[in-house]
Structure formats: structure tokens, C-alpha cells
Amino acid sequence: MREIIITELTNALQELARGFAHYLPRAVVMLIIAFIGWVIAYLLKVIVRGILRVTKFSKLSESAGATALLNQAALPSSTELLSRFVFWVAWVGFILLGVSVLGIVGLEEYTSRFFLFLPRLFVALVILFLGSLAASFFSRAALLAAVNANFRSSRLLSASVRIIISIFALSMMFEVLGVAEQTMLMAFGTVFGAVMLGMAIAFGLGGKDLAREFLERRLATGKKEEKEDELSPL
Amino acid sequence: MAEETLLTDDFLRQLINVGEVDILVGLPTHNNAKTIEPVLRAIQAGILKCFPRERVVIINADGGSQDGTPDLVTGASIDDVWRASKVYTLRTLHAISTQYARTPEPGTALRTILAAADLLRAQTCVVVSPDSATIEPDWLQRLARPVYNDHFDMVSPVYRRQKFEGVLTRNLLYPMTRAIYGSRVREPYASEFAISGRLATDFLTNDVWNDEWGRTGAEICLTIAAIIGKYRVCQSFLGTKAQDRSASDLVAAMRRTVGALFSSLDRTFPLWSTIAASETVPTLGTQSDLALEPVKLDRERLREMFSTGVAQLEPVFRSILSPSTLSELQTIAALDINDFHYPADLWARTVFEFAASYHKSVISRDHIVQALVPLFRGRALAFLLENQDDHDENMETTVESLCGEFERLKPYLLEVWADRK
Numbered sequence: 039m040r041e042i043i044i045t046e047l048t049n050a051l052q053e054l055a056r057g058f059a060h061y062l063p064r065a066v067v068m069l070i071i072a073f074i075g076w077v078i079a080y081l082l083k084v085i086v087r088g089i090l091r092v093t094k095f096s097k098l099s100e101s102a103g104a105t106a107l108l109n110q111a112a113l114p115s116s117t118e119l120l121s122r123f124v125f126w127v128a129w130v131g132f133i134l135l136g137v138s139v140l141g142i143v144g145l146e147e148y149t150s151r152f153f154l155f156l157p158r159l160f161v162a163l164v165i166l167f168l169g170s171l172a173a174s175f176f177s178r179a180a181l182l183a184a185v186n187a188n189f190r191s192s193r194l195l196s197a198s199v200r201i202i203i204s205i206f207a208l209s210m211m212f213e214v215l216g217v218a219e220q221t222m223l224m225a226f227g228t229v230f231g232a233v234m235l236g237m238a239i240a241f242g243l244g245g246k247d248l249a250r251e252f253l254e255r256r257l258a259t260g261k262k263e264e265k266e267d268e269l270s271p272l
Numbered sequence: 273m274a275e276e277t278l279l280t281d282d283f284l285r286q287l288i289n290v291g292e293v294d295i296l297v298g299l300p301t302h303n304n305a306k307t308i309e310p311v312l313r314a315i316q317a318g319i320l321k322c323f324p325r326e327r328v329v330i331i332n333a334d335g336g337s338q339d340g341t342p343d344l345v346t347g348a349s350i351d352d353v354w355r356a357s358k359v360y361t362l363r364t365l366h367a368i369s370t371q372y373a374r375t376p377e378p379g380t381a382l383r384t385i386l387a388a389a390d391l392l393r394a395q396t397c398v399v400v401s402p403d404s405a406t407i408e409p410d411w412l413q414r415l416a417r418p419v420y421n422d423h424f425d426m427v428s429p430v431y432r433r434q435k436f437e438g439v440l441t442r443n444l445l446y447p448m449t450r451a452i453y454g455s456r457v458r459e460p461y462a463s464e465f466a467i468s469g470r471l472a473t474d475f476l477t478n479d480v481w482n483d484e485w486g487r488t489g490a491e492i493c494l495t496i497a498a499i500i501g502k503y504r505v506c507q508s509f510l511g512t513k514a515q516d517r518s519a520s521d522l523v524a525a526m527r528r529t530v531g532a533l534f535s536s537l538d539r540t541f542p543l544w545s546t547i548a549a550s551e552t553v554p555t556l557g558t559q560s561d562l563a564l565e566p567v568k569l570d571r572e573r574l575r576e577m578f579s580t581g582v583a584q585l586e587p588v589f590r591s592i593l594s595p596s597t598l599s600e601l602q603t604i605a606a607l608d609i610n611d612f613h614y615p616a617d618l619w620a621r622t623v624f625e626f627a628a629s630y631h632k633s634v635i636s637r638d639h640i641v642q643a644l645v646p647l648f649r650g651r652a653l654a655f656l657l658e659n660q661d662d663h664d665e666n667m668e669t670t671v672e673s674l675c676g677e678f679e680r681l682k683p684y685l686l687e688v689w690a691d692r693k
Binding site: 181 | 441588634646
């Protein structure tokens with residue numbers, strides 16, 4: 039009995055030693071890959087930060103309204119955030135590459151999934167950024183046009199434009215990420231329909247007097263009156 | 273040469289048939305059939321009366337009129353004018369029309385006229401607005417003579433206007449151009465003017481045509497180019513100016529003028545940043561009497577549009593204006609019509625902060641120009657209220673005082689221009 043235990047223990051220790059001897063060089067390779075990955079990721083971060091500064095990305099981000107959002111959330115600037123994102127994606131990619139060298143069964147699948155997911159994540163982030171840019175630009179354009187046309191609910195119109203574009207961008211982003219596609223599609227359809235119906239009812243009920251006044255002015259005697267009110271700038 | 277591709281083959285052929293000319297009269301048009309005939313008659317009468325021996329051509333650059341404007345220009349007979357004036361020209365008066373685009377583009381219209389002047393080696397190029405309801409034959413002489421005989425390079429008009437006409441020119445374009453470029457040209461954005469062939473040729477090579485704002489407001493860019501290029505500039509009293517008020521679109525007018533003026537500041541910074549004072553410009557002729565009815569304006573509506581604009585556009589103003597300027601504007605926006613005022617120094621600071629924000633592109637440049645519209649309405653209202661009982665002389669004093677504020681605050685513009693925030 040005692041001999042059997044000793045033999046089993048010896049076998050187990052030998053197995054452990056063999057396993058350790060088998061994995062140690064791979065672990066060293068993994069650490070080397072992770073270190074090289076850190077250096078490359080750091081260099082990428084510096085390069086991306088430089089490019090973003092040269093191309094005045096912060097101005098674009100400011101005009102898109104992203105800077106204000108980041109400030110409110112006490113986050114670093116958009117340039118810093120994007121360069122850090124590139125650093126972490128690159129480094130995590132190298133770490134996973136290193137882990138795959140270890141040959142752990144099942145982990146390789148997750149590693150390959152991660153790499154397949156990266157382009158989709160990037161596209162989703164680009165959609166989110168462009169969406170916020172478009173939402174900010176068009177909502178401001180709507181606000182200015184409405185104010186200069188003396189439209190009473192300018193802010194409401196501007197906010198509606200921003201919400202519709204944001205919902206559209208978010209639904210596109212989730213579709214790219216493959217997160218709850220059906221739910222997002224239904225949610226988008228419902229919200230979009232509700233907003234449109236709400237606006238139609240609001241304009242129909244709230245603006246009927248305004249519409250009548252407008253039509254009366256246009257079609258009846260109003261043209262003279264309008265002319266009198268106009269400034270002659272030049 | 274870019275101008276050769278700008279002009280169509282047919283137009284070039286017609287120009288070659290005309291040959292060299294002494295004076296070219298340019299008419300940029302778009303659906304002006306209702307107003308073009310008296311303008312044409314005045315031009316023809318002006319040519320017969322003042323330039324019977326010179327080789328003159330009328331060039332119509334049309335932006336896709338649907339009402340037959342080009343036919344009216346080319347078909348206008350000089351016989352009636354001959355009979356009325358009893359004066360005959362010694363030369364054939366040519367009238368050529370060309371369509372430069374299907375939609376109106378003021379910059380391209382001017383470029384087409386200048387390119388024609390360059391090709392025909394015109395000594396003098398006169399541009400006349402097709403909707404000048406009060407144009408007289410003498411206008412042609414007053415514009416062309418200083419260039420043709422006295423070798424000036426640019427003649428800018430001085431109009432006799434109804435008290436509250438040209439509010440943008442009086443409150444922004446003139447004071448700012450004067451403070452920035454140091455030249456007291458009363459109408460930096462003129463719809464009637466004359467230039468020498470030399471200036472026309474030089475301006476065609478200007479990089480303004482590569483810039484969207486330059487193309488939109490080429491007229492003000494031409495004035496600026498004449499001032500900073502040290503060309504000989506003078507002004508000429510033309511007479512009463514009246515405009516079709518129904519056609520006035522404030523946002524479009526701001527884009528054409530203020531947008532182009534702000535845009536010019538980027539290109540010319542090394543020149544204007546060193547100019548410290550303004551100089552007078554020689555002014556020829558005598559001022560005429562005003563014969564127009566006063567304009568009626570709804571002041572309460574102007575105040576309401578200003579107040580609403582300040583309140584609704586607050587998030588936009590926060591990225592353009594300094595906190596102190598915005599705070600002062602918010603105080604003014606709460607005032608009743610009887611107490612309403614928009615001081616000259618605050619207006620000058622507002623405009624300069626907008627110009628600096630435009631330079632830094634803090635938001636879309638077009639949005640910056642549009643955001644100035646409600647504030648301009650406020651300033652226009654204050655101007656109307658300040659001058660409602662005054663005579664023209666007193667209003668001139670107000671304009672002069674506003675110009676003084678713009679000149680005094682020019683260091684402030686340089687400060688906010690350089691501010692990296």
C-alpha cells in the first residue's frame with residue numbers, strides 16, 4: 039500500500055515536472071510576446087496620439103459635442119482616450135497571441151473569436167463617433183435654421199433631430215456588434231415610429247392655428263405686411 | 273488658363289467677333305426680367321451721353337434665368353434711347369449674353385465678366401446690378417470716368433439711402449473693413465462698381481476662387497484685394513439706392529458678405545494685423561437729395577427675434593462667445609423695447625469674437641455665420657432706436673462712433689485671434 043502511494047506520488051511529481059518543463063519555455067515565449075506587444079502597443083499609442091494631434095482631431099471631437107460629454111463624465115480628452123484604446127486593443131491582442139502559444143485547449147477558440155471581433159468593434163466605434171458627429175451637426179443646423187426662421191419650438195426640433203440620428207446610429211452600432219439584433223431592430227422601429235407619431239400629433243394639434251395663420255398670410259393679404267417687417271441689410 | 277475653360281465656346285466666339293473694347297459693362301442676372309429693361313435703358317443712355325466715341329460692350333452673365341432675361345438683354349434696341357437723347361454713338365454697341373451655370377452663383381458671374389474683360393483687353397470694367405430701381409444714365413459716367421480718364425483702379429459707390437436701408441453695411445461691413453484693412457470704403461460689398469483692366473486681370477489670378485466663401489462673396493473680396501494690393505481706390509456719389517425688399521434674405525446676405533469678410537481674415541492676417549489706423553478714400557461728385565419714403569419696420573418683432581435667438585442659441589454661443597460677452601447679451605435680451613440698447617463696444621466685441629471663432633473653426637463656419645444673424649437683428653434694432661428721430665447727419669455721427677469702437681477694439685481682436693483656447 040505504502041509503495042503504491044509512493045509510486046503514484048512520484049508519478050504525479052514527475053508528470054508535474056514534465057508538464058512544467060513542457061510549459062516553462064512556452065510561458066517564457068508568452069512573456070516575451072507580451073513584452074514585445076507592450077512595446078509595440080506603446081509605440082502605436084504614441085503614433086496615434088501624434089497623428090490625432092496633427093490632424094486636430096480634438097477640434098472635430100469638440101464640434102461633434104464628444105468633448106463636452108467626456109468632460110461631464112470626467113474622462114480624458116478624446117485624443118487621449120482613442121490612443122489609450124489603441125494601446126489596450128493592441129496589447130490585449132498580443133497577450134492573447136502569447137496565451138495561444140501555451141496550447142491550452144479551448145483558449146485558442148476564444149483567442150480567434152477575439153481577433154474576429156476586433157474589426158467589428160472598430161467599425162462599431164467609428165459608427166458611434168460619426169453618428170454623434172452627424173447628430174451634433176444636424177441638430178445645430180436645425181436649431182439655427184429654426185431660430186432664424188422665427189420658429190417657436192426651435193430647441194424641440196433640434197432635440198428631435200439629435201435623438202432620431204442618435205437612435206439610428208446606436209441601432210446600426212448594435213447590429214454591427216451582433217448584440218441583440220432582433221431586440222434592437224424592434225426597439226428602433228418602435229421608438230422611431232413613436233417619435234414620428236408624437237411629432238405628427240404635436241404638430242397637427244399644436245400647430246393648427248399657426249398653420250392657418252401662415253396659410254392666411256401667404257394666400258390672402260399678408261405679403262405686404264411681411265415685406266414691411268423685413269430688414270434691408272445691404 | 274482657368275478662364276478659358278470657364279467661358280463657353282459660343283461665348284468665346286462672340287467675344288472674338290467683338291474684338292478689343294475700351295469699356296465693358298457687366299450685368300450679372302438671374303430672373304430679372306421685371307427690372308432689367310430700365311437698367312439697360314439707363315446703361316445705353318449713359319453710353320450715348322458720356323462715351324459715344326469709345327468701344328463699349330455689354331456682357332450679361334446669366335445664372336439660368338427662366339423668364340427670358342438674356343433675350344431682353346440681347347434684344348434691347350438702342351433706337352428708343354437714340355430718339356430720346358438725340359445723340360448717336362460712333363461705334364456699334366454690342367450686347368452679349370452667356371449662361372455660366374444653371375443656378376445663380378454670384379462669384380462665377382463676376383468671374384465670367386472679369387474673364388471677358390481680360391480677353392477683350394477692356395480698360396474699364398463696370399458692373400451694374402440688374403435690379404437697381406433708381407439707376408440713372410449718369411451712374412455709368414460716375415463709375416467709369418475715374419477709371420477711364422483718371423486712372424483709378426477701383427471706383428466704389430456711395431449711395432443716398434433711406435435712413436434704415438443698408439443696416440448690415442452700416443453696422444458691420446463698413447466699420448469692420450475700415451478697422452481691419454484701414455480704408456474708409458463705405459460700400460465694401462457693392463452691387464455697382466468699376467475697376468481697371470489691370471485689377472480685373474490681377475484679381476482673376478487671386479486664390480479667392482479656390483475658396484467657397486470667396487466665390488460666394490467675390491465682390492467684397494475684390495474690394496479687399498484692391499485695398500491690400502495698394503491699388504488706386506476712390507468713391508463716387510451715385511445717387512439714391514433702393515432695393516426690392518421682398519428679395520432680401522438676411523441669412524443669405526450674411527453668408528455672402530460676413531462669411532466672405534471673415535474668410536478673408538485668414539488669408540490676409542500678416543497684412544491686417546499691422547494696420548493700426550484707417551485712412552480716408554478720395555470721394556468724387558456731390559451727394560444728391562433723398563427721394564424715398566421711410567421704411568416701416570416691426571421693432572417689437574425684431575426685439576423678440578433677438579431675445580429668442582439669444583435664449584435658444586445659448587449652447588452655440590457658449591462655444592463662440594466669451595462668458596462676459598454672453599452674459600451681457602443675456603442681460604440685453606431681457607430688456608423691454610423702451611429700454612432696449614446694444615452698445616457699440618459690445619457689438620464690436622461680439623463681431624470680433626465671432627471672427628476669431630470663425631478663424632479657429634470652433635464649430636462649422638457656416639453655423640458661426642448663421643448664429644450671428646439674431647444678434648445682428650438686435651444691433652439693427654438698437655441702431656433704429658438710436659436714430660429714430662435723428663437727421664442723416666446725426667446718423668452719420670452714430671456710424672462714425674461705431675467705426676471708432678471697431679478701430680479702438682482691434683487689439684482685442686488680435687488678442688482673441690491668438691488665444692489658443
